[in-house]
Amino acid sequence: MSQFELVNEFIDVSKEDDLTKAVFGSLELLSTEALNEIFKQAALGVSVQSEPEFTFHETVNRREPDVIIEDGQNLTVMVEAKLDDHTRPNQLSDEYDDLIEGWSSESLRLWHVTDDSQPPRNIIDRTGIPPDDFLWCSWRDLASALLNVDSEAVNKTDQSVMAMLIQIFEDNGFAPFGGFALMKDSQSLSGQLEQAYQVRKQYYSEINSFRKDVESYLTEEVRFWRFFRRGVSGGIASGQKTFPTKSWENMPRNLWFSYIPRGDTPGRATRQSHENYLILDFNSRTGTIRAGYMMTTATGKVKDDVFRKILHEQRDLVLEIIRENQLQPYTTSYSLGDRLGPDDDLEPFLEQLGDSSYDDSEWGRRLLLTRTWSADELPTKDEGDELFEPAEVTKEVAGALNDIYQLTYYDYDHIFYPKTE
Known part of the structure; x- marks a missing residue:
């Protein structure tokens, strides 16, 4: 960037x-x-x-x-x-x-x-x-x-x-239009548009194969719940005042798949929900894949306030869990833009969760506990490859999700999955 x-x-x-x-x-x-x-x-x-x-x-x-x-x-x-x-x-x-x-x-x-x-x-x-x-x-x-x-x-x-x-x-569209810029080695604008379409189509297709392969190794106790494009559930965002918006772009920054316990329907499973769930996140801007668990730290709803209070009261244990399990914590905005990363000090954030003046627009509306892979670490294949070899990385990603599921939904569910009424 x-x-x-x-x-x-x-x-x-x-x-x-x-x-x-x-x-x-x-x-x-x-x-x-x-x-x-x-x-x-x-x-x-x-x-x-x-x-x-x-x-x-x-x-x-x-x-x-x-x-x-x-x-x-x-x-x-x-x-x-x-x-x-x-x-x-x-x-x-x-x-x-x-x-x-x-x-x-x-x-x-x-x-x-x-x-x-x-x-x-x-x-x-x-x-x-x-x-x-x-x-x-x-x-x-x-x-x-x-x-x-x-x-x-x-x-x-x-x-x-x-x-x-x-x-x-x-x-932001305030500069005068001076012509379309061509990518390097592109012969025409129409050819460039077709190339961009084919690249995106292939990208989506292979991500779908990747996540389906991951899901085949997940514990049978969880199921796929919902797909998001950088925070917008399901398909293309509509009714936006400006285009492109910072919360959705033609090539979405995040392709975000969520998973919940089988048989469980989140009480707030609406388009704008702040539910807690397992995630598989493909970030095209940072070139990373994150597998982990997402928790709400938003303000404005009673259930959110209850959960923030639990996190604040158990903040020392949360930090201990992160260190012992080598998890990478992030906080994000509502549109999945990172606020704090694994190199930032999480203690002030957890301390602020108990303050009545807590501002989720500054600190973040979500806390993620993840394991991360760089896209450059993922296997690639050439058109000339004759023998098909399944990639082992999907097993590794699924294993991380299974570990985090066990950790968050069972070992420490009183912290990470509170049953609030």
């Missing part, structure tokens, strides 16, 4: 305020030279003379603008940004009045950013703002401006910040 992918993993810009903070927070990190280059490429007609100060979401008088950019006595810019929302002329008029009444800079500008390709219709007449004091651009205009800045005109730090910001724009 590149540094830009890593940053984007933790930045959600699907909401207006978050996008504004990500973009203008990045602009705040730039030198005056880089900032002026962007203003120039975006044809805004303004420039800063010294390092400006950025203020976010501060109520002035009538309104609360998204950003205020101040360059001493030279320039003050008040920013009102919109995403998936319409322009409100009265809001812009009020903010402009706040600007001219509250600042005495030589140049005062109201800057409106939207996701439209054209400025709002008749906006000058509808707001009464002098044309010279009104700036408009789209999010795509800003992305284009970043792409058109001459890299030799800015320093290396500026280049890194701008590259990160461009990545955010591109990954």
Whole structure:
């Protein structure tokens, strides 16, 4: 994972305020030279003379603008940004009045950013703002401006910040379309799409054979329960506001198979459940397979609160079990993104479970106890292989699941599988 992918993993810009903070927070990190280059490429007609100060979401008088950019006595810019929302002329008029009444800079500008390709219709007449004091651009205009800045005109730090910001724009669909990129050695776009389809089809088929083989070695006391694509049960996610979302992608990050005791139906076996169960997880981003046991550490439901309390009270024993059985613990978000890994200290997490202020969005909504295999450790086969040899790794993975089943459902079921009413 590149540094830009890593940053984007933790930045959600699907909401207006978050996008504004990500973009203008990045602009705040730039030198005056880089900032002026962007203003120039975006044809805004303004420039800063010294390092400006950025203020976010501060109520002035009538309104609360998204950003205020101040360059001493030279320039003050008040920013009102919109995403998936319409322009409100009265809001812009009020903010402009706040600007001219509250600042005495030589140049005062109201800057409106939207996701439209054209400025709002008749906006000058509808707001009464002098044309010279009104700036408009789209999010795509800003992305284009970043792409058109001459890299030799800015320093290396500026280049890194701008590259990160461009990545955010591109990954979330705010950058202008410049054509489809072809994979190396691909002759055509149609050929590339067919190749991608065939690779994914083969990947799914072989994963299905792998997990079926694993299941054939599982103890007869468990059964397959449900399949998830990175946290979304069953088939393709629907009703999403944005595409692609961070919780589901065309090539799902996680293919997640769950298993429960035979004859047992989890009391909360709904699409959005937080049940405790055995898992077999194929993670295409990290290139790993995890076999283990998943437990809820979410908040908001009585049963979840009861379980977190049990884990907290037995935290010393949980750590001892992890060490003695050489398990690799993880905590994950609802969409299966890792929060804590095997190299992180689990003690603060287990300690926090007993705190009334526990925040599952920070620490994680699930605790996983696993054994992990790298995809590079798995056997591969060539088309020229004549003699078929069953792969032994499925027995190894099934053995790990059987061991963890015995551990969690029997040896320590008072911790890992509480029978709450």
